[in-house]
Amino acid sequence: MAAGSISRDEFQSLVKKFVDISNKIDDKWHLVTASSSTYMLKKMLATTVCCNRLENISNQMVSDMEIESLEDVSCMPDVSESKTLTYEYHVVYNESYAVPVLYFNIFTNDGRLLPLDEVWSQCPTHYQTHLKDNKWSTLTQQEHPLLGRPFLQLHPCHTADFMAQVISKSSQKINYLACWLSTVGPMVGLNIPSDYMCKD
Amino acid sequence: MAHIQFAPFSSVVDPGFWHKLTEKKLNEYGLDDSERLIHGFFSDGNAPGMPPQLNLDYLAFNSQFNPPSQSFPAYGILHNTNTLESFKEKDKKLLLANAGEELWKDFQSGVFLQEPEKLCRFLLLTFADLKKYHFYYWFAFPALKFPERSTLTEEPAMLENIYSPEKLTSLISAYHSFQTDRPNYATCFLIQEDGDNFTFYEFAQLDVLISKRNVIVGVCDPSSLDSYPGWPVRNLISFLTYKYTGVVKSIKVLCVRNRTHDGVKHFGKSVLLTVDIPALNKNIADVPECVGWEKNERQKLGPRMVNLSNTMDPVRLAESAVDLNLKLMRWRLLPDLQLEKIASTKCLILGSGTLGCNVARLLMSWGIRHITMVDNSKVSFSNPVRQTLFTFEHCLEGGQPKAQAAASSLRTIFPGMKSEGKTLSIPMPGHAIIESLVEQTRAEVKELEELIQSHDAVFLLMDTRESRWLPTLICASKKKIVINAALGFDTFLVLRHGVKTGKADGSMPSSMLDKIAGSLLGCYFCNDVVAPGNSTTDRTLDQQCTVTRPGISMVASALAVELLISILQHPLRTDAPAEVNSYDSSLLAESDCSLGIVPHQIRGFLSRYQQILPATQAFHMCTACSAKVIENYEEHGFEFLLRAFNEPGYLEELTGLTAMQTATQDAEVWDLSDDEEPESMEATT
Numbered sequence: 001m002a003a004g005s006i007s008r009d010e011f012q013s014l015v016k017k018f019v020d021i022s023n024k025i026d027d028k029w030h031l032v033t034a035s036s037s038t039y040m041l042k043k044m045l046a047t048t049v050c051c052n053r054l055e056n057i058s059n060q061m062v063s064d065m066e067i068e069s070l071e072d073v074s075c076m077p078d079v080s081e082s083k084t085l086t087y088e089y090h091v092v093y094n095e096s097y098a099v100p101v102l103y104f105n106i107f108t109n110d111g112r113l114l115p116l117d118e119v120w121s122q123c124p125t126h127y128q129t130h131l132k133d134n135k136w137s138t139l140t141q142q143e144h145p146l147l148g149r150p151f152l153q154l155h156p157c158h159t160a161d162f163m164a165q166v167i168s169k170s171s172q173k174i175n176y177l178a179c180w181l182s183t184v185g186p187m188v189g190l191n192i193p194s195d196y197m198c199k200d
Numbered sequence: 201m202a203h204i205q206f207a208p209f210s211s212v213v214d215p216g217f218w219h220k221l222t223e224k225k226l227n228e229y230g231l232d233d234s235e236r237l238i239h240g241f242f243s244d245g246n247a248p249g250m251p252p253q254l255n256l257d258y259l260a261f262n263s264q265f266n267p268p269s270q271s272f273p274a275y276g277i278l279h280n281t282n283t284l285e286s287f288k289e290k291d292k293k294l295l296l297a298n299a300g301e302e303l304w305k306d307f308q309s310g311v312f313l314q315e316p317e318k319l320c321r322f323l324l325l326t327f328a329d330l331k332k333y334h335f336y337y338w339f340a341f342p343a344l345k346f347p348e349r350s351t352l353t354e355e356p357a358m359l360e361n362i363y364s365p366e367k368l369t370s371l372i373s374a375y376h377s378f379q380t381d382r383p384n385y386a387t388c389f390l391i392q393e394d395g396d397n398f399t400f401y402e403f404a405q406l407d408v409l410i411s412k413r414n415v416i417v418g419v420c421d422p423s424s425l426d427s428y429p430g431w432p433v434r435n436l437i438s439f440l441t442y443k444y445t446g447v448v449k450s451i452k453v454l455c456v457r458n459r460t461h462d463g464v465k466h467f468g469k470s471v472l473l474t475v476d477i478p479a480l481n482k483n484i485a486d487v488p489e490c491v492g493w494e495k496n497e498r499q500k501l502g503p504r505m506v507n508l509s510n511t512m513d514p515v516r517l518a519e520s521a522v523d524l525n526l527k528l529m530r531w532r533l534l535p536d537l538q539l540e541k542i543a544s545t546k547c548l549i550l551g552s553g554t555l556g557c558n559v560a561r562l563l564m565s566w567g568i569r570h571i572t573m574v575d576n577s578k579v580s581f582s583n584p585v586r587q588t589l590f591t592f593e594h595c596l597e598g599g600q601p602k603a604q605a606a607a608s609s610l611r612t613i614f615p616g617m618k619s620e621g622k623t624l625s626i627p628m629p630g631h632a633i634i635e636s637l638v639e640q641t642r643a644e645v646k647e648l649e650e651l652i653q654s655h656d657a658v659f660l661l662m663d664t665r666e667s668r669w670l671p672t673l674i675c676a677s678k679k680k681i682v683i684n685a686a687l688g689f690d691t692f693l694v695l696r697h698g699v700k701t702g703k704a705d706g707s708m709p710s711s712m713l714d715k716i717a718g719s720l721l722g723c724y725f726c727n728d729v730v731a732p733g734n735s736t737t738d739r740t741l742d743q744q745c746t747v748t749r750p751g752i753s754m755v756a757s758a759l760a761v762e763l764l765i766s767i768l769q770h771p772l773r774t775d776a777p778a779e780v781n782s783y784d785s786s787l788l789a790e791s792d793c794s795l796g797i798v799p800h801q802i803r804g805f806l807s808r809y810q811q812i813l814p815a816t817q818a819f820h821m822c823t824a825c826s827a828k829v830i831e832n833y834e835e836h837g838f839e840f841l842l843r844a845f846n847e848p849g850y851l852e853e854l855t856g857l858t859a860m861q862t863a864t865q866d867a868e869v870w871d872l873s874d875d876e877e878p879e880s881m882e883a884t885t
Contacts, residue, residue: 025463030269043268045250059505062336065288066502072491073349076205076428078499084250086212109253110506111213111335138531140524143517147258149219150511150520157532195463 004164005098006176014100014177015040015091018196025195032090034146040091046189048085048122084109085122089190091177092145099159100177103144103151104188116141119152123187139188154184203349204437204473207428209242209254209322211339211494216258218328218335218508224261225280225328233282240274240322241267242432244420245458248469252422252430254322254341270458272387272420272432276322287327287336287503292493299323299342300490303435307344307442316388316403319435325503333512338503339494341431346438346488351476353450358426360468367396372467374398375456388436391416391454410444410451416472421455429455429471437475445480519616526567536794539567541768546570548651550626550671551661552602554750555685557589558757559659560610560619566765570618571610572651575602576625586750624648628666629823630733632846641845642838649674657681657764660724666732670841672697672723672824673833681767681774684724685760687748690806692756696763696798697723697825698818699774715777715815721800722816725824729861731851732823749806759802766798778815821860823851 006014015031019040022029029042090103106114106122114122116139142153159180166179178196185192229236238260242253254274259265267273279295281287299321306312312319323340359368371391378400379385390401393414400418401409409415417440423430433455440451455471496502510516523539530537547563549556552575560571578599584590587602589609594600604621611617624647627633633641652658652674660668660682668684675682675697682697698721725732770776770793778800791797800815820826832840832854843850852858 026460026465027463045247045253047249061284061288062496062503062505063498063500066496066498066500067292067493069495069501070491072345073203074205074343074345074434075491076207076425078495084210084212084253086214088214105215107215109210109212110337110504111215111218112506112508113215113511115510138527140527141511141520142524143521147216149216150517155528155531157528193463 002098002160002164004160004162004167006100007098008093008095010176011093011100012038014175018175018177021196025193027193027195037093037146039093039146042089042190044087045084046087048083085114087189089185089188090144090151091181094145094156097156097160099156099163100180101156101159102154102181102184102188102190103142104153104190105151106189113150113152116152119188122189152188154188203351204475205428206343206434207252207423207425207430208492208494209339209341209422209431210251212253212255213337213506214255214257215508215511217256217260218506219512220258220261221280221326221328221335222330222512225330229280231282233280233286236261236278236280237263238276238278238324239265239267240276241271242274242320242422242430243271244422244456245270245460246422246424247459248424250424252424254339254422256324266384270385272320272385273317274320274322275318276324278324278326280326280328282327284327284329284336287325290325292325292338292340295323295325296340296342296490296492297487299340299492300344301487303342303344303490304487307439310443312439313404313406316436317386319439320387320432321435332507333509334505334507336503336505338496341492341494342490343431343434343492344438344488344490347441347478347480350437350441351478352474353476354474356427357472358468359454359470359472360466362472364396368467370396371398372465374400375467385420387420387432389418391418406443410448416452416454418454418456421457421470423455424457424469426469426471429473433473440475441477441480444477448477450477451475515615518614522614522616523567534794536769538769542765543567543569545657545764545768546572546655547764548572548574548655548658549661550574550659550667551663552587552589552606552621553583553661553663554586554588554748554753555661555687555757555760556659557587557606558754559661559685559761560606561588561613562758562761563764564610564614564617566761569616570655571607571620572655573603573606573610573619573621574624574626574651575606575621576623577602579605586753622647622651624651626662626667626670627841627845628664628734629669629731629844629851630666630848633842638842641842645670645838645841652678652680655680657683657768659760659764660684661760665724666734668724669732669824669844672725673829676700676723676825677830677834681764682723683760683764685756686724687752687756689747690749690752692752692759692804692806693801694756694759694763694804695724695801696721696767696774698800700818700825701775714780716780716800716817717777718772718775718798720817721778722818723822723825726819726822727816728823729857729864731849731855731857733848752804752806755804755806759804762795763799763802766793766795769793769795770798779813780815821855821857823855823857826855828855 015038019029019031028044029040031038032041085106085108088105091100092103094101106119138155140153140155141150144151163180175196178192182192240254240256240260265273281290321342325338327336378389388403390403390405390409392399393416419433419436421430421433437453453473453475456467457470459466459469493501496504526539530539545568547568549560549571552573556573560573563571579590579594579602580599581595584592589606594605601623603623607619607621610619625644626648627641627644648671652671658671658675658680660671662668672682679699679701681699685694698719701719767773767776776798779797799813802811802813804811818825823829
């Protein structure tokens with residue numbers, strides 16, 4: 001293995017350990033097996049500052065079908081629909097780069113993916129400048145290797161280089177996944193509690 | 201005492217659900233629109249302020265459904281209609297009434313004792329427009345108005361207000377040991393309270409335990425709102441009312457809310473309800489009214505429509521995948537690479553033969569989307585093996601026009617291409633225009649002028665030398681980038697024409713150069729002391745047709761495209777100077793452009809596997825790009841061109857070549873000819 005990369009077996013055992021810690025602290029990561037590959041998944045819900053791009057286009061057909069509300073005293077009174085977004089993160093192993101890859105999507109309640117530029121604008125502002133000149137965090141839309149649907153991806157082309165540096169600078173054994181995820185995750189809204197940082 | 205009001209579900213549809221529905225519709229359902237069983241799930245761990253949500257993802261269609269860990273299932277029926285009309289016409293009242301009837305039947309049969317999670321149900325009406333990737337949908341979460349209203353006998357109590365922290369901890373640990381022993385988490389269960397200790401029982405024990413004073417019915421509650429329990433609690437209370445009306449006066453129901461803070465679970469926001477069980481007439485034959493259609497984003501009872509073409513349309517997906525490949529080059533190797541400059545360049549390809557096809561393919565690889573192919577012939581049987589955009593099919597029935605066939609192949613390969621084909625003959629000097637064809641020729645010239653005007657870069661890839669004259673002249677006048685490629689049997693020439701931008705003309709004295717400014721570079725005709733004439737008349741068939749080593753076209757096409765890219769990436773673009781000496785020392789010097797140097801000419805000799813990079817200056821008597829010719833063209837337009845086509849010797853006379861030839865004959869210039877001069881190169885495709 002080249003410096004900073006890991007084998008598939010190492011990956012499998014790393015995600016298992018990661019999910020074990022997650023279960024203890026209820027961090028909502030779990031393992032999924034698809035096409036005989038295991039990956040790690042987390043979904044979370046967040047309210048959003050509503051932006052116009054998230055509004056669905058109104059549709060004549062749809063408004064034609066609207067009907068009067070029926071009286072129902074046992075239903076709570078109307079509140080304006082709260083805008084929530086679902087953040088979904090997948091950590092998948094990439095064979096050719098021999099590193100884990102972060103795939104993620106942010107979607108609206110009706111299943112629309114946030115376009116890339118909208119995802120940028122959801123990124124914390126202090127990360128946006130950081131992202132611009134950070135090569136290893138390059139964000140694109142790609143097909144999920146196991147699900148075959150479009151996901152945003154932090155491209156793995158610089159992960160090994162980056163991890164090799166971290167490993168060489170660290171005096172003790174580090175938790176590879178936690179270390180990598182806690183560096184790239186916050187840019188896309190994913191926070192990694194320090195509980196993962198303990199030694200293996 | 202106030203009656204209970206319940207917070208309805210909001211639907212959340214994962215993009216994966218729509219992908220799966222599409223797959224099912226195409227591969228399995230076809231036109232069969234009968235109802236299907238599907239599944240959703242909800243969580244009881246919603247953070248404050250989050251609405252109760254019912255989630256559907258790509259696993260919804262699995263017959264063996266396991267909700268994600270610590271989530272609870274919901275049982276749905278999918279009605280996927282074949283047309284928008286039937287989506288519209290579907291009797292919504294009837295659908296919901298049927299769902300109510302089913303619920304009522306299950307109340308009566310008591311099936312919920314064994315499977316209380318089935319109290320949580322939904323209907324989903326969909327229409328998938330798979331041409332546009334528009335999905336119309338409408339959820340219903342059926343609930344019976346039974347009783348019309350449920351009342352509380354005590355104020356609802358939040359557990360953190362009535363239980364000590366120790367008691368709460370004890371509840372949590374009892375809850376977890378109960379749930380983790382089961383294959384799936386139970387939605388409903390029974391809790392026996394004994395001081396600070398709790399014992400959990402399966403919901404099936406309800407009949408045995410209901411009359412005990414210290415028994416609570418537990419239900420996992422998706423709501424996070426203090427005063428409103430979620431929808432699953434509603435059907436549970438209906439069922440309890442149905443079952444125990446007249447038997448008990450009230451039932452305690454615990455709405456379990458399982459939140460996590462900093463890795464620690466707590467139940468403190470769970471709500472304990474003491475529900476009044478009214479004495480009702482149990483022999484009601486009529487099914488109670490069923491409610492539950494979801495409101496849409498405008499808070500109206502109505503369907504929703506979602507447009508997913510961005511992420512489901514394969515054409516758009518291909519586009520983003522193609523872009524990514526190019527971006528990788530930038531991220532990994534060339535941070536300065538300006539892909540936008542390349543992508544926005546419109547290319548005109550004159551000649552759709554071997555060179556034209558290969559050049560177009562390579563431009564496409566570089567992310568150029570806008571390509572216009574021009575040719576005047578049809579695809580013949582000998583073409584497809586060398587001309588990489590054609591297939592055997594293109595040759596049938598007399599052959600398709602090459603330009604259109606090539607343009608449509610580009611779109612077949614990549615639907616993101618904006619490619620067009622134009623069948624057009626390019627008038628040539630020395631090929632006289634007879635009187636009757638003058639108007640047609642005028643139209644052809646006009647079309648060529650317009651084409652050149654509307655593109656940024658022009659490739660001259662025709663099979664004769666003289667057909668390059670008119671586009672060379674027009675491009676020189678319009679100051680367009682020109683890349684010229686010509687093939688011999690085992691030789692090739694690729695060159696860029698100097699673009700007289702007026703920049704850098706005086707900045708580099710021509711006497712002491714190792715570089716020539718881009719605007720001073722010659723064109724294809726600058727090295728010639730004869731005007732282009734009819735080169736095909738005296739040639740045998742093998743001389744007129746493609747007689748080249750097949751690899752030559754690939755090599756020359758590749759260099760032609762890379763030369764364009766180098767120009768586009770150079771900060772000076774066409775003004776980029778060209779090295780005169782192709783010595784390693786000058787070529788290896790730090791370049792202004794991340795892609796390296798921008799040569800003027802690349803001449804290749806396959807017999808020696810050798811390439812040289814000469815650079816030559818524009819010739820002031822050039823028959824295609826000299827000031828005199830351009831001025832005459834710009835002043836007299838078509839009338840000037842017509843003379844050039846029809847009058848042999850006119851261009852030589854105009855530029856002074858005739859005079860020069862007369863003068864140099866006496867000086868016997870051939871004695872001075874350079875040994876290094878590459879051998880003469882005939883243009884073929």
